[in-house]
Amino acid sequence: MPFRSGFVCILGRPNAGKSTLLNALVGEKLAIISPKPQTTRNRIQGVVNIPKGKGKGQSGAQIVLIDTPGVHKPDSSLGRKMMVEVREALEGCDVVLLIMDATRKLDQRDEFAIQMLKHLSTKVCLVLNKVDLLRGGKSQLLPLIEEYKKLHQFHEIIPISALKHDGLDILLKEVTTALPAGPPYFPPDQLTDQPARFMAAEIVRERVLVETEEELPYATTVIVDSFEEGAKLTRVAATIYCEREGQKGILIGKKGQMLKRIGTSARLQIERMVGTKVFLELYVKVRPNWRESRGFVEELDWRRQLEHLTSGHVDVEKASVKHEQQKKRQG
Numbered sequence: 303m304p305f306r307s308g309f310v311c312i313l314g315r316p317n318a319g320k321s322t323l324l325n326a327l328v329g330e331k332l333a334i335i336s337p338k339p340q341t342t343r344n345r346i347q348g349v350v351n352i353p354k355g356k357g358k359g360q361s362g363a364q365i366v367l368i369d370t371p372g373v374h375k376p377d378s379s380l381g382r383k384m385m386v387e388v389r390e391a392l393e394g395c396d397v398v399l400l401i402m403d404a405t406r407k408l409d410q411r412d413e414f415a416i417q418m419l420k421h422l423s424t425k426v427c428l429v430l431n432k433v434d435l436l437r438g439g440k441s442q443l444l445p446l447i448e449e450y451k452k453l454h455q456f457h458e459i460i461p462i463s464a465l466k467h468d469g470l471d472i473l474l475k476e477v478t479t480a481l482p483a484g485p486p487y488f489p490p491d492q493l494t495d496q497p498a499r500f501m502a503a504e505i506v507r508e509r510v511l512v513e514t515e516e517e518l519p520y521a522t523t524v525i526v527d528s529f530e531e532g533a534k535l536t537r538v539a540a541t542i543y544c545e546r547e548g549q550k551g552i553l554i555g556k557k558g559q560m561l562k563r564i565g566t567s568a569r570l571q572i573e574r575m576v577g578t579k580v581f582l583e584l585y586v587k588v589r590p591n592w593r594e595s596r597g598f599v600e601e602l603d604w605r606r607q608l609e610h611l612t613s614g615h616v617d618v619e620k621a622s623v624k625h626e627q628q629k630k631r632q633g
């Protein structure tokens with residue numbers, strides 16, 4: 303069998319477990335995760351290298367996964383931008399993994415997600431996630447699978463638990479065989495295109511999502527103002543934007559306790575990512591209705607921020623994340 307490679311878009315409704323699946327397949331935390339819907343706001347690339355000889359007749363493969371924001375009907379500039387990210391990830395991909403929460407009954411919002419596939423000629427695998435939560439085991443899925451089959455002709459239907467890493471080997475095998483023959487797109491130690499600077503912003507945002515309630519998780523965003531990597535210490539300054547003074551008060555908390563909690567847990571995660579000690583400075587600013595501002599939402603796009611930074615000759619390349627675990631696996 304020839305070496306295979308290609309782009310695989312992970313599509314699905316908010317909270318289905320797309321980012322959990324990306325991280326599980328890559329073996330590294332590339333995307334932030336939270337129990338709150340609409341956690342992911344831009345597409346995130348993760349590379350999985352399947353070594354030669356693993357499985358009968360295998361010549362190796364490179365799967366470039368793209369995690370996407372949850373499919374929903376947008377009601378703000380931010381929501382519309384998220385859906386643009388989904389469409390861009392779908393464009394030109396070789397396989398789509400439509401990931402659905404198997405514990406929930408099908409409803410109109412699922413049908414809306416499936417509608418996005420109608421004009422595509424790409425192979426679509428239906429991935430039924432969260433089977434660890436099914437009391438009756440995988441056989442409980444049969445009626446649900448029948449309903450899904452009525453809506454689309456799926457290439458394969460694969461039950462998994464992204465959280466418990468159940469069914470992932472079968473999923474990888476199916477994806478690999480569905481890919482075209484071709485050379486790898488990325489060197490084996492590159493696991494994502496997203497520089498550490500922007501992953502640090504996401505880590506801070508994850509901590510805000512986890513620590514806050516109600517409207518606040520949705521009304522916040524994070525921009526890294528400076529990111530200086532040294533051999534022993536990385537200095538990061540970031541601003542958390544919210545929409546109202548009251549939200550700013552909650553984010554800072556009594557005697558600054560909330561901001562301290564967010565900062566400490568974010569710092570520990572960033573330290574694990576960059577492999578040095580981290581000095582993290584956090585600021586909170588109010589930007590009324592930022593989710594409605596098309597200009598500001600565009601500014602949040604890390605690919606755009608990267609363009610500005612590289613035109614200012616900031617060395618962000620140095621901060622790109624390498625895949626330690628994958629290196630070990632291959633080594």
Ligand SMILES: Nc1nc2c(ncn2[C@@H]2O[C@H](COP(=O)(O)OP(=O)(O)OP(=O)(O)O)[C@@H](O)[C@H]2O)c(=O)[nH]1
Nearest residue numbers: 316317318319320321322340341342372463464465
């Ligand atoms: N029990 C169980 N929980 C899961 C599984 N996969 C994901 N989750 C949980 O589901 C929630 C949402 O997971 P995410 O990976 O953030 O979901 P997502 O599809 O990326 O969500 P958005 O980014 O908001 O679109 C988190 O609390 C996960 O821990 C699974 O296989 N089993």
Ligand SMILES: [Mg+2]
Nearest residue numbers: 320321341342
């Ligand atoms: Mg996500």
